[in-house]
Amino acid sequence: MSTALPICPNCQSDAVMKNGRTRHQKQNYKCRDCGRQFVEDPQWRMISEETKGIIDRLLLEKLSLAGIARALEISELWVQQYVNAKYQQVEQEVQVRPKPKRRLAVQMDELWSFVGNKGNKQWVWLALDAQTREIVGVHIGNRSAGSAQALWRSMPPVYRQCAVVYSDFWSAYTEVLPSKRHYAVGKETGKTSYIERFNCTLRQRVSRLVRKSLSFSKKLENHIGAIWLFIHHYNASLSVCSSFPA
Structure with missing residues (x-):
């Protein structure tokens, strides 16, 4: 007793013939009318x-x-x-609310991470507005003065023109930042507490940055993309003051 062939899922035609087997050894069919090839009960499904x-x-x-x-x-x-x-x-440029030209305070720090193995270190350089808590500068690279310069360039112009910057004592900051507006401080001062707290948030929310993890990045582009994706989400979710003191 012959088994009826299925109907074409594309054009609903019954002009269907057998057309070999798939690599999973399922019977493949082909519609004579529209040329569609298909199997019954496919495992693949479109992601909504x-x-x-x-x-x-x-x-x-x-x-x-x-x-x-x-x-x-x-x-x-x-x-x-x-x-x-x-x-x-993912856009690799900070999105922050416009600021008037006035005295601004920025906290900077660098966060250790790696890609592939711990020998391939990738430092996440961050700058944070101490008033609004927005991330206003990002760079991912090595721990050299060149990366500190890239972090400085990543900030919007108003910050490069007006901001006072607080960082730790890493020498790269001193080489790059304007000496009259840069203060190297210890943790006990509290001048870098917000950026240090954000580093903890980043490690807790992005599995690629957890120190002991099987979820570390194997591809630098994805490592960078994951960090930028979270930073855009973080800045967008902040309840930022819409007005600033003169």
Whole structure:
């Protein structure tokens, strides 16, 4: 007794023929009318926009990509490809509210991380507005004066023109920052407490930055993209004062 062939899912035609087997040894079919090839009960399913939105939110939490794939019951390979494309599109420039030209206070610090293995160190350089708590400068690179210069250039012009900067005693800051507006201070002064606290937040929210983790980055571009993605989310979620004292 012959088994009826399935209907084409594309054009609903019954002019369907067998067309070999897939690499998973499932029967493949081909529609004579529209040329569509298909299998019955396919394992692949289209990822909905709702699921993509959930992935976007989970990327801002301390979850590995494998953990996201398990939680949502989707392919880890698909998640990796989706994340690769997303991180490539993340803008690598700070988004902050406009500030008037007046005295501003900025706290700077650098955070150790790595890509691939602990021998490939990648330092996350950050600058934070002490009043609004916005991240106003970011650079990821080595721990040289060149990276300190890149951090300085990453800040909006109003900060480079007006801000007083507090940092630790790392020599790269002294080489780069304007001497009349730079103060190297110890932790006991509290002048860098906000940026140090943000470093803790970053480590707690971005799994790639956890010191003992199986979720570390294997690709520098994704490492940078993940950090920038969280910083954009962080700045956007802040309740920032809309007015500033003269």
